[in-house]
Amino acid sequence: MPSDLVGYVVGAAGQILKTTDGGGSWTPQTSGTAAQLNAVRFTSDNTGWAVGNAGTVLKTTNGGASWTPVATGAVNDLNAIDISGSTLWAVGDRGAAVRSLDGGTNWSPVNLRLGETHADVKTVWLESPSTVFLGGGGGFIRRSTDGGTTWGFLQHSMQAQISDLFFLGSNGWVCSNKNRVVMFTTDDGGFWRIPSAATISRSWDPRLPFAGSVRGNTISINGSYASTIYAALGNTLNRSRNDGEDWLSFGNPIPGTTKVNAFIVSPKDSNVMVAAASGIDPDHIVRTEDGGLTWTTYLTLPFGEYGVPVAMDPDHPDTLLFGGDSAVLYRSTDFGKTWNAWMADTAFRSPCNIVVVPDSSNIVLVGDGVTGSGQGQYFRSTDYGQTFTLQATRPVGASEIPGMACARLRNSTCLSTDYGVTWPSDLNLNSSWGVDIARDDPNCVIVGLYSGGNTYLSLDGGTTFIFFPLSGSNYALYARDRGMMLAEQSGGIYKLRVSYCITTDNTQQLILSAPVGGEVWPAGSVQHVTWDSQNMGLVRIEYRTGPSDPWQFVANMAGYRN
Incomplete structure (x- = not known):
């Protein structure tokens, strides 16, 4: 609201309403667009901005009497806009962000590096032209103090989409459209609290039961629709179109297969899929181009019983790496159709996991080891996987490296913080297995156990962990974002539920502190x-002047209506 009495609201079909009496009445304005409008922001009585779907940006310089479309280059739905001085930011779905440094004349895109899941950005707050807060995804809050060149991720306990944030000085508040908890900070976002009356509980909910052989990591995501998730269990493909809530099988069974160790859906074309399969036929890499109706084998090489032998380069999604038993790495640049030996080094024993570091495709990490034999080892390459250096060897009894994960938003590979050069032992657990880092916030790390029945969650980048039970043996974890996590267990696919409970008091009360009665006020005085x-x-x-006298009107607070 530009003032106590003047305000604007926006909505469906380009609707803009204006009030000049604190909300007592509203007058429609002509926006000139049929697009849904999602946010409006005024910097003065006359100058304001509105944003909406399909990259819509509107500006008024006459208090909303007329609105002019502004070209920013944005094409995704925009959810919020904020202004500080001559700096404007507009943010939206699929990681959309555009910025103007000259009052809205020229705009440029901002790469938020949200990766393959393209988390939605729901809110923006400009504390100054250079200090920017963003929120959205599954609960990320990020802050830049240099105009968006670098970002810090603020730690908090919410695992639900951040839908709005507001600051008044160093005090700030954030809320989610998924629950009733409002978090607050008193130190400009350094530390976020939930109300003392609020509690958070976490549990795993079975969503896709399975009785058969589960191996590796077979959870994948649709490159265009982040709510569409895939899982290959046994020889069957399964798909959820609603964030892992409900699942249906599709396509045909993968031939010659009773278990799948790796499964990747092409981000470019969801009909194209690659699987590392075994069970009846010898271990092999199969590929489909018609959504799983037909399958073709393109490589036959043995791979580890429990490992994840195939990895995709997240920045070059046609490039895949395969690690087999007693073999060098193989590389495909056409998403699994042709393969060539790639390494110049000697062979690995049995790669358990392969990671191509996001934004640094030249860095490839391999966890090598054989279940129950010897000691697991970490290897690192800086030349796209052609040569490797041994970085660390696990203690006696730790025979393999069953899980590795890498965060695009920080140079962190769980739980190495220097691109896999050093590997501290942050969490000493017996039979730790699956691991992932939320793609919208590197503070959020989840670890599973092959045996022991627990999962371990960190919301501070791996410094501290909380744990809660998970049934069965863990094989893999998938954290699309802070708010949507899946576990691949021996009994199928489970989804993390985070519940928020807050006790509220709706009692209304008003206590008059002045006047208290009996005062004598001179005529014409201000009280x-x-x-x-x-x-x-x-x-x-x-x-009123006496108990039986009629009440006399003095004033209404802005917005009060009889």
Whole structure:
């Protein structure tokens, strides 16, 4: 609202309404667009901006009497806009962000590096032209103090989409459209709290039961629709179109197969898929181009019983790497159709995991080891996987490296913070297995156990962990974002539920503190009427001179209606 009495709201079909009496009445304005509008922001009585679907940006310089479309280059739905001085930011779905440094004349895109899941950005707050807060995804809050060149990720306990944030000085508040908890900070976002009356609980909910052989990591995501998730269990393909809630099988069974160790859906074409399969036929790499109706084998080489032998380069999604038993790495640049020996080094024993580091495709990490034999080892390449250097060897008894994960948003590979050069032992667990880092926030790390029945969650980048039970043996974890996590267990696919409970008091109360009665006020003098209230936003002020006298009107708070 530009003032206490003047305000604007926007909505469906380009609707803009204006009030000049604090919300008592509203007048429609002509926006000139049929697009849904999602946010409006005024910097003065006359100058304002509105944003909406399909990259819509509108500007007014006459208090909304007319609105002019502004070209920013944005094409995705825009959810929020904010202004500080001559700096404007607009943010939206699939990681959309555009910025103007000259009052909205020229705009440029901002790469938020949200990766293959393209988390939605729901809110933006400009504390100054250079200090920017963003929120969205599955609960990320990020801050830049250099105009978006670098970002820090603020730690908090919410695992649900951040839908709005607001600051007043160093005090700030954020809320989610998924629950009723409002978090707050008193130190400009350094530390976020939930109300003392709020509690958070976490549990795993079975969503896709399975009885058969589960191996490796077979959870994949659709490159265009982040709510569409895939899992290959046994020889069957399964798909959820609603964030892992409900699943249906599709395509035909993978021939010659009773178990799948790796499964990747092409981000470019969801009909194209690659699987590392085994069970009846010898271990092999199969590929489909018609959504799983027909399958063709393109490589036959043995691979580890429990490992994940295939990895995709996230920045060059046609490039795949395969690690087989007692073999060098193989490389495909056409998403698994042709393969060539790639390494110049001697062979690995049995790669358990391969990671191509996001934004640094030249760095490839391999966890090598054989279940129950010897000691697992970490290897690192800086030349796209052609040569490797041994970085670390696990203690006696730790025979393999069953899980590795890498965060695009920080130079962190769980839990190495220097692109896999050093590997500290942050969490000493017996039979730790699957691991992942939320793709929208590197502070959020999840670890599973092959045996022991627990999962371990960190919301501070691996410094501390909380744990909660998960049934069965863990094989893999998938964290699309802070708010959507899946576990691939011996009994099928489970989804993480995070529940928020807050006790509220809706009792309304008003206590008048001045006047208290008996005062004598000279005619024409100015006096203050003050009060304390609970759960009362608007009041009407009246007075009377005696118990039986009629009430006389004094004033309404802006927005009060009879």
